[in-house]
Amino acid sequence: MGKWSRRAFIGAGVVAGGGLLIGVAIRPGNRSEELSKHVINDGETFLHTWVKLDSDNLVTAIVPHSEMGQGAGTALAQMLADELDADWNLVRFEEAPAVSGFANYSMGQAILMPDAEVPSFVMPSVDGALIKTAQMLDLQITGGSLSIRSTGTYGMRVAGAAVKQMLREAAAQTWNVPLDEIVARNSVMAHEASGRSAPYSAFAELAAQMVPPSSPKLKSVDQYNIMGRHVDRHDLPAKVDGSAVFAADVRLPNMLYATIKRSPTFTGSIEKLDETGARSIKGVVDVIRLASEEVSSMFGNFTFSESVAVVAEGYWPAKQGLDALKIQWSTTDNNAVSSATIFEQFARDIGASVDRGSDVQQGNVPQALANAATVIEADYQVPFLAHTCMEPLNATAVVKNGRCELWVGCQNPLGFRKSVADALGFDVDNVILHNCLMGGGFGRKSRPDYAIQAAQIAAQVGRPVQLLWTREEDVQQDFYRPAIMSRFRAGLDAEGNIIAWENTYVDKHDPFEASLIPYAIAAQDIGHVSSPTHIPFGAWRSVAHSHQGFFTESFIDEAAAAAGQDPYQYRAALLQHRPRELAVLKAAAEKAQWHKPLPAGRGRGISLHSSFGSVVAEVVEVTVLDGELSVDRVVAVIDAGFAVSPDGVAAQLESGVIYGLTAALYGEISISNGAVEQSNFHDYPSLRMPESPNIETHIINSGATIGGAGEPGTPPIAAALTNAIFNATGKRIRKLPVGTNLS
């Protein structure tokens, strides 16, 4: 029951929680099978699932998150090492294996009880329930910008502090001196009075026999040594010499390669298949049809349609084989669907407002609108978006003797393992999943379809198979950021003050608060109607914030324009009750020299949006000459509470800005005859170096609860861009993408 008792873990075979979790000590010679892989040398002692201290005094943090580029591993290790007072040069990290013991409970807590402020980490009754829930959900997810603020805050720091306390107690016992005379610094225990000192590892075995403390004392900000400091990411050397092993780089003896095609309309089935052409290509081994599959996961249930894979001695013959297949897909009702019909449907459903759900209802909006001197209204819309991770989807599988071994890069290893086990009809314990480096994730790699396909193909061919999707399949079989339409009305009094805010949009998606505004507007009515399409939905970097940030920050800009006021001052006046947001907005305006006049043809736009516990404001400068747009400069300010890894936060902001700019300028997945029209980077372009602006990032450490970094940079950028275009040209962009030709 929430005790950091090794006995409970070993006895029960599950991780016992202490605080928000995971205190595990394993005596050498009594290691569980899964954990023993991480204890390779005889001198190593497992103190804790998240901390390994070996005889060379090296500390290894076992990180229960997946690396898709965000550098979370390094920041998590910083949090652990700081509380442990370890020598940073003696700290390593590795990703936790996909076994139930590593279920990401603290993330479960953040999702299930997002508002819970847990004053002490030891709340046995809470933890017990959470551990059970997390295991049921097979939770080992990377997403929601949660690694640092949840696992780091509730897990790593506690783990580091607990281990340090145990080591100090062990040192005090060994030297027979009072505990408070033991100083832990740079991975060395010292007792000044007697002049004794020894590396942490000298006390590892004794500490491993102790019951870990239930609520170790954490440092205050002024005691931080490693948190908040720049440290080089651990994973970069392997990423500059080609030695980093991504999922697609896995090579197994006797391995075959496969590539695949699924129904373009997402629901069609195969009516006729002529395999002759494919089978006549040298190197092609087999053509395999996979039935449609229904998957239930913690993200809900989803279905993917029938598909056909070509298996060959290499990817190239497999790809040629795929191109040579003659597939006739069945026609369904969805064949009549296009982007135009989808947006018509949205407009109709918003107009009808049947079963409108409410996000916010305060004040009397109809009355305020009736009293308004000016009423403005506008419809906004955004298209579907694909993720296009640099590394096309892939997975490598071996299935034999009732067991499946899988190599994949994914954001949810335990969930993938469960889905693959279900699809094969195996018990989860008979699926071993090796999570590999991801060449991008952005939300796409939380859906297990590609891993299931690889396992099913491997089960049929009886040899190891690497399934590698074509880029075309990646673009056309995504789980997309949804297309959304949002309708606004606002009322302004005679002085231009905004007195009413009315907003109805289609399709509510997580997080709930994405559509809310921080501004002091007395009468607000924000709601949504359901308007489903057959296009598969998926989480896309920042999820609903990606479009809501564009909508609300564009329309507040319209209100400022209608009031004839400066858009920065207008926002600031409405944020007097929100000092954190106001400070971030002000900092962005100052850093961007908001009031410095720009020459003709240039414009500046500002935007503010909070997501995942962080507040971000961005200012964009553009030039529009003869209808040609260029984005010159972006100033981005974030308050993530405290930046554990400042350069990591800066990199995430830069990344979030470019990802969002790509979408705002070019991103459009359009639908024709029920299927996606785009197929590769030539028609679904990505921002390239020549079009990329200078990005200046600034961090405010306000001391607020730690927020996320991976996503919050994305939501404000589209509105900052279109507000800048408005400032330069007077043209208000209400539909994305913008394109680079504005004439």
Place this chain on the structure above:
Amino acid sequence: MTTLTINGITQQLEVDPSTPLLWVLRETLDLTGTKFGCGMAQCGACTVHVAGNPVRSCVTPIAAVAGLEITTIEGLAPGPDQLHPLQQAWIDLQVPQCGYCQSGQLMSAAALLASNSTPSDEDIDKAMAGNICRCGMYGRIKNAIKTVAGVQHFDPAPLALNKELTNG
């Protein structure tokens, strides 16, 4: 039989000569540092050097490069346990995020500097325009190229960041 010289090693391969170099590198020779991103010379992840020029290996049949000097990311460094100056700059400026595109970025940048040791901003933009980075690290890539080219008059925004930290 096709004769390929890769990273200084010449070998004869029994592979269909129309096969793109990318797949021979990755699958036949296990040189997996060169990446697949698009298959149509749009993203640059597969960039290698052929006779010193940056080439997209995903659309280059091995027959077209037989007998020519091919260098991949694995052969970019001057020797074992050494780094090419660009590789060092990539670490110094903490360029990669996911890292998947970086082999291609480095090969394009190295080819640029080999032919133009003092590139202008425009030269860099032009040479790097064929390489997509979905993590959006273009600013860092550009700065890293400039540090190696010895151009000091640029704005090292990412480097300046740490000095601006304030504890509130």
